[in-house]
Amino acid sequence: MSVAELLARCGRAVRGAALHAGRAGILFFVTVKALGRPRAWLSESFVQAKRIGVEGLGLVLLMGALSGVVMAQQTSNQLSPGLPVEIVAGGVVAGMLTELGPVLTAIVLAGRMGAGIGAELGTMKVTNQIDALLTLGRDPVIELVVPRVVAGTIILVPLVIMANAMGIFSGYAISTTLLGLTPEQYASGARGYYHHGALIYSLVKAVAFGFTITFTASYVGLRAGGGAAGVGRTATAAVVAIIVWIMVLDVVLAPVYKAVT
Amino acid sequence: MIEITDLHKKLGGHPVLAGVNLRVAEGETLAIMGPSGTGKSVLLKHIVGLMDPDRGDVIVDGISVPSADREGIGEVRSRIAYVFQNSALFDSLTVRGNLFMGLPPGACDGRVPECTAMARTALEQVNLSDDVLELLPAELSGGMQRRVAIARAIIGKRRYILYDEPTTGLDPINATRINELIARVSREVEATSIIVTHDIESAFFLADRVVLLSGGLVQAEGTPDELRETDHPAVREFLDAAPVAGVA
Numbered sequence: 001m002s003v004a005e006l007l008a009r010c011g012r013a014v015r016g017a018a019l020h021a022g023r024a025g026i027l028f029f030v031t032v033k034a035l036g037r038p039r040a041w042l043s044e045s046f047v048q049a050k051r052i053g054v055e056g057l058g059l060v061l062l063m064g065a066l067s068g069v070v071m072a073q074q075t076s077n078q079l080s081p082g083l084p085v086e087i088v089a090g091g092v093v094a095g096m097l098t099e100l101g102p103v104l105t106a107i108v109l110a111g112r113m114g115a116g117i118g119a120e121l122g123t124m125k126v127t128n129q130i131d132a133l134l135t136l137g138r139d140p141v142i143e144l145v146v147p148r149v150v151a152g153t154i155i156l157v158p159l160v161i162m163a164n165a166m167g168i169f170s171g172y173a174i175s176t177t178l179l180g181l182t183p184e185q186y187a188s189g190a191r192g193y194y195h196h197g198a199l200i201y202s203l204v205k206a207v208a209f210g211f212t213i214t215f216t217a218s219y220v221g222l223r224a225g226g227g228a229a230g231v232g233r234t235a236t237a238a239v240v241a242i243i244v245w246i247m248v249l250d251v252v253l254a255p256v257y258k259a260v261t
Numbered sequence: 262m263i264e265i266t267d268l269h270k271k272l273g274g275h276p277v278l279a280g281v282n283l284r285v286a287e288g289e290t291l292a293i294m295g296p297s298g299t300g301k302s303v304l305l306k307h308i309v310g311l312m313d314p315d316r317g318d319v320i321v322d323g324i325s326v327p328s329a330d331r332e333g334i335g336e337v338r339s340r341i342a343y344v345f346q347n348s349a350l351f352d353s354l355t356v357r358g359n360l361f362m363g364l365p366p367g368a369c370d371g372r373v374p375e376c377t378a379m380a381r382t383a384l385e386q387v388n389l390s391d392d393v394l395e396l397l398p399a400e401l402s403g404g405m406q407r408r409v410a411i412a413r414a415i416i417g418k419r420r421y422i423l424y425d426e427p428t429t430g431l432d433p434i435n436a437t438r439i440n441e442l443i444a445r446v447s448r449e450v451e452a453t454s455i456i457v458t459h460d461i462e463s464a465f466f467l468a469d470r471v472v473l474l475s476g477g478l479v480q481a482e483g484t485p486d487e488l489r490e491t492d493h494p495a496v497r498e499f500l501d502a503a504p505v506a507g508v509a
Contacts (some may be wrong), residue, residue, distance in 0.1 A: 041399055080357055120353075123352075124351075127347055127349060128345045128347060128349035129350075129351055129352070130344070130347050131306075131311050131343075131345070131349065132343070132349040132350075132351070133343060133351075133362075134309075134310075134311060134338070134344040134361060135309050135311070135341065135342070136338070136362050136413075137338045137366055138333055138362070138366060251433065252279075
């Protein structure tokens with residue numbers, strides 16, 4: 001490949017990224033502006049929140065439970081002789097609240113909710129349902145995007161709380177049955193490592209991830225094309241984009257932990 | 262009245278519309294026919310503001326669609342109903358929900374019984390019983406979906422109805438039924454209709470006036486009888502090729 005070709009490719013990639021950034025920026029602006037008309041999206045937001053919450057709850061609880069078990073075992077494995085066993089509970093609580101609870105919940109929901117929204121809106125796009133909405137005088141952002149974004153942003157908070165609680169409980173169960181901790185030691189360790197700042201940090205992440213999942217999936221879905229195969233590619237692209245953004249946000253939000261603790 | 266002046270549009274660098282001029286009078290039923298890929302649907306999308314032209318103008322009741330602001334586009338769309346090629350019913354909504362969408366936004370807030378009565382009337386007009394009201398589009402046949410799409414178009418009593426290939430994908434019996442339905446609906450609701458089709462029989466059966474669009478331009482226009490009799494080479498080529506295509 002010649003230098004000219006390489007530069008041309010780079011130029012196209014930069015142009016593509018700039019176009020996406022611009023379009024996503026416009027969608028963000030229109031979405032935020034539409035929030036000022038709650039009557040237009042509130043009832044559909046409840047429907048979406050119920051759907052996301054009910055469909056995602058089982059998987060989120062399972063992931064939370066498994067995370068707690070793994071966290072307890074790995075923390076226990078790292079303990080040098082002589083260190084207090086309460087550290088195991090601390091590892092579970094800190095790990096669940098700051099990372100595993102919000103991040104794994106978000107990744108699970110990226111696969112479930114993100115792919116679902118991407119495919120649903122993508123199908124609507126390729127079957128002219130979005131155009132039909134426009135010709136009927138409806139705004140697809142208000143009808144489709146805002147309810148999903150509001151629902152996802154709000155519903156992730158209780159889901160992350162439940163994932164955290166499930167992880168801490170499963171950590172307790174495994175610690176007291178297999179790792180040799182007494183209930184009192186686990187409670188003492190958990191209390192010692194818990195602070196409100198970590199919970200607030202967990203919930204800040206839940207809100208940020210909930211918005212990211214639904215907004216990214218909506219953006220990718222509305223840009224679908226190419227028939228049924230295009231919808232499949234859209235769902236995949238939505239999940240990939242969401243997971244990348246979740247990890248980027250996780251890095252960006254890391255300093256917030258210092259600020260709230 | 263709809264006036265289209267010197268409309269140009271390129272898609273993917275390829276000229277699809279290359280200076281289309283067209284005028285649709287009040288109450289008229291106009292058929293736009295032509296081979297596939299000649300920009301018939303693209304032309305319809307310009308009328309309702311789903312596409313912006315590269316050059317030229319589309320004026321609907323005095324409003325220039327390409328240069329209209331959000332309110333202007335809203336005003337234009339409130340006068341136009343669009344029946345999509347694949348029906349484009351909202352698959353998460355029941356037939357009732359789809360028909361309610363044909364009414365102005367907010368029209369059914371607190372008025373569900375009145376809107377349901379309007380939905381029943383619209384279904385009656387397209388020869389469907391109200392048994393389908395609570396069904397989802399996926400539970401309907403292709404012909405029934407097309408009827409519901411037409412019912413959604415007429416429920417709001419809009420001034421113009423645009424039909425994009427209304428019989429495509431239907432078997433001959435259902436296609437004939439849909440043609441008869443469109444003809445009857447056009448008479449009953451007194452709307453101005455534009456029907457895009459590559460089906461010559463449909464065009465000649467439904468339209469007061471027929472336009473042949475080919476090569477991005479209006480090649481010929483006239484009443485169905487005038488076009489049948491014309492020696493215009495583009496019209497002859499299209500009409501003569503059609504029976505062969507039909508057999509194939």
